[in-house]
Amino acid sequence: MESSGVMAAEAKKESNISIVWRRLRKNKLAVAGLIIIALLVLIAIFAPLIAPYDYAEQDLTNTFAPPSREHLLGTDDLGRDELSRLIYGTRQSLQIGVFSVAIATVLGTTLGVFAGFYGGKVDILLMRFLDIYQSIPGLLLSIALATSLGPGLNNAIIAIGVSTMSVYARIIRASLLKVRSMEYIEAARAINATDFRIVMKYALPNAIAPLLISITMNIGNSILAASMLSFIGLGAQPPVAEWGAMLTAGKDFIRTHGSLITYPGIAMVISVLSFNLLGDGLRDALDPRLKN
Amino acid sequence: MIPVLLGVSLLVFTIMYFTPGDPAVIILGPSATQESIAQTKHELGLDKPFGERYLEYIGNAFLRFDLGKSYFTGRSVSDEVLVRLPYTLKLAGLAILWSIIIGIPAGAIAAMNQNTWKDNATMFGALFFLSMPAFWFALVLVMIFSINLRLLPVVGIESWKGYILPVISMSVGGAAGIARQTRSSMLEVIRQDYVTTARAKGQKERLVITGHILRNGLIPIVVVAGNSMGTMMGGALIAETIFSIPGMGSYMVNAISKRDYPVVQGGVLVIAICFSLIMLLVDIVLAFVDPRIRAQFSSKKKKGSAAKWKAAA
Numbered sequence: 001m002e003s004s005g006v007m008a009a010e011a012k013k014e015s016n017i018s019i020v021w022r023r024l025r026k027n028k029l030a031v032a033g034l035i036i037i038a039l040l041v042l043i044a045i046f047a048p049l050i051a052p053y054d055y056a057e058q059d060l061t062n063t064f065a066p067p068s069r070e071h072l073l074g075t076d077d078l079g080r081d082e083l084s085r086l087i088y089g090t091r092q093s094l095q096i097g098v099f100s101v102a103i104a105t106v107l108g109t110t111l112g113v114f115a116g117f118y119g120g121k122v123d124i125l126l127m128r129f130l131d132i133y134q135s136i137p138g139l140l141l142s143i144a145l146a147t148s149l150g151p152g153l154n155n156a157i158i159a160i161g162v163s164t165m166s167v168y169a170r171i172i173r174a175s176l177l178k179v180r181s182m183e184y185i186e187a188a189r190a191i192n193a194t195d196f197r198i199v200m201k202y203a204l205p206n207a208i209a210p211l212l213i214s215i216t217m218n219i220g221n222s223i224l225a226a227s228m229l230s231f232i233g234l235g236a237q238p239p240v241a242e243w244g245a246m247l248t249a250g251k252d253f254i255r256t257h258g259s260l261i262t263y264p265g266i267a268m269v270i271s272v273l274s275f276n277l278l279g280d281g282l283r284d285a286l287d288p289r290l291k292n
Numbered sequence: 293m294i295p296v297l298l299g300v301s302l303l304v305f306t307i308m309y310f311t312p313g314d315p316a317v318i319i320l321g322p323s324a325t326q327e328s329i330a331q332t333k334h335e336l337g338l339d340k341p342f343g344e345r346y347l348e349y350i351g352n353a354f355l356r357f358d359l360g361k362s363y364f365t366g367r368s369v370s371d372e373v374l375v376r377l378p379y380t381l382k383l384a385g386l387a388i389l390w391s392i393i394i395g396i397p398a399g400a401i402a403a404m405n406q407n408t409w410k411d412n413a414t415m416f417g418a419l420f421f422l423s424m425p426a427f428w429f430a431l432v433l434v435m436i437f438s439i440n441l442r443l444l445p446v447v448g449i450e451s452w453k454g455y456i457l458p459v460i461s462m463s464v465g466g467a468a469g470i471a472r473q474t475r476s477s478m479l480e481v482i483r484q485d486y487v488t489t490a491r492a493k494g495q496k497e498r499l500v501i502t503g504h505i506l507r508n509g510l511i512p513i514v515v516v517a518g519n520s521m522g523t524m525m526g527g528a529l530i531a532e533t534i535f536s537i538p539g540m541g542s543y544m545v546n547a548i549s550k551r552d553y554p555v556v557q558g559g560v561l562v563i564a565i566c567f568s569l570i571m572l573l574v575d576i577v578l579a580f581v582d583p584r585i586r587a588q589f590s591s592k593k594k595k596g597s598a599a600k601w602k603a604a605a
Contacts, residue, residue, distance in 0.1 A: 029416070128295070128299070129299075131296060131299075132295075132296055132299030132300055132303060133303065135296055135300055135564060135567055135568045135571065136300060136303065136304070136560065136564040136567070137522030137523065137525055137526045137563065137564070137567055138522065138523070138526065139523070139526030139527070139529070140522075140525070140526050140529075140560055140563055140564065141560075143526075143529075143544075143548065143556075143560070144304060144307050144308070144556065144560050145307055147308075147311065147548050147551075147553075147556055148307045148308060148310060148311040150312065220423060224423075224424075224425050227425045227427075227428075228425065228426075228427065228526075228530055231425075231427050231530060231533075232529075232530070232533065232545045232548060232549075233545075233548065233549050234548065244425070247425070247427075247428055247431070251431055251534075254431060254434065254435060254439065255439055258435045258439075261428065261431050261432070261435075262432070264428075265424075265425065265428040265431075265432065268424075268425055268428065269420070269423050269424050269428075272423035272424075273419065273420060273423035275423075276419050276422060276423050277419065280419065
């Protein structure tokens, strides 16, 4: 009995996914974003195989080299191959995006569940806390947290994750409030399901669509936020090849070697834009009002 | 409003309290003796418990506007803030102004030409600008206009020309966000009956757009604009370091690298307070542009993020 119910649920889920996928596929920009993201993931995984040089390999006799056959995009102030550093930088940027959003989602979902599912005083208290939390501009909160944690890429990821969690808490809370008094939740209660089971199985699935959109859009934003932290010296530390840190290092040579800030910036725009295009596409595809 | 300010100060204070590293050691350097460290700690009041230190801090901050002293220069943080804050607010204010001036018409054009090339081009452009690190765009602008074309100054704000590049680099992101919001809120109301009615009675198309469509979609736009004020102040911190503007940003970024915590703490607190005041202003503006808001608040129904801010205040 249990298994047939699960199977029926899965069959329905499967068809929902295929509806969304069919609609997403029609959106050429979103598909382009998806393809670029897939490419970036491949580049990140196979970075050591693709990159012609190591990201930290210096050649002090050959600094600021113009593009050549040996160095397709030239070299930086320490003679490191710019292209190789860009390729390795993909790893850092995806890491930042994925991990900080994961931290934010887990924290935000936990808070949102407590507020939305239990309601009452817990809800009021948590929402006041989020109000206070959100009256500090996001970047400023990340800066304060990152200062407190100390410089470094991992700390920057934590700082960004913690400072962006309120969005997810609000999304989860709003959708749980909507379903809290639904009959199927009552039915689940009637069969003596635990709160945990009700939340995981019946309540949270309702929040997946808005959550997925926010996650996709925020991966890009987190990458941008991390580059800002790098810029003020709180993010990735040398010699790590992170695009934001590369930009920051390049700004000292802006008068003579502008390419050192042009390439990492373009890499960042392409990857963030891909995530945003996918997020926009997902939003349109998941919009129930457009269902046909 | 006051609970929010107290909450913000507690949050900022707590974050800074748990920062590893002893401020006394930072001030005196690694070669300091145990006794001198203990003495400095006592002088700064760092040996007192958390609660007492917090109460003392907010007491000084809110009653006497005293945010402590810099560990390094010994100068009062409040005095520095008073000199520097106007630059930051001016930058952020100009940037938000330009975001609105560019963003709303761009979004309106996109909405009125939905699914045409104009719409697609505007929206792709908006997304592109949202996907760009603002400081990178600032550096690219410097490269093009100051270094290559020599049209504008690289740094400083001696003349009004010095504001052009910082404000442009800060406002494109905000303009993009506002344009996207304007488009979607206008599309929500564009097919309402009262729009058809307005057209049917022969109203000029321009007035239909401004008076009926835009007016009714204005609430989320104002909220987005208010929220981007927070982003703008964050962005101002970055822009100031690039363009060497003596505002809060250059002050704080400097302090972060030297671990001058009273400066970081005071700076974050002051900006957060400014932001809270601006959000309060947004609520007043909302009630002004839309009388329905008041009714919404009195029924205590949470609808949209506008109510959230009102509740916070």
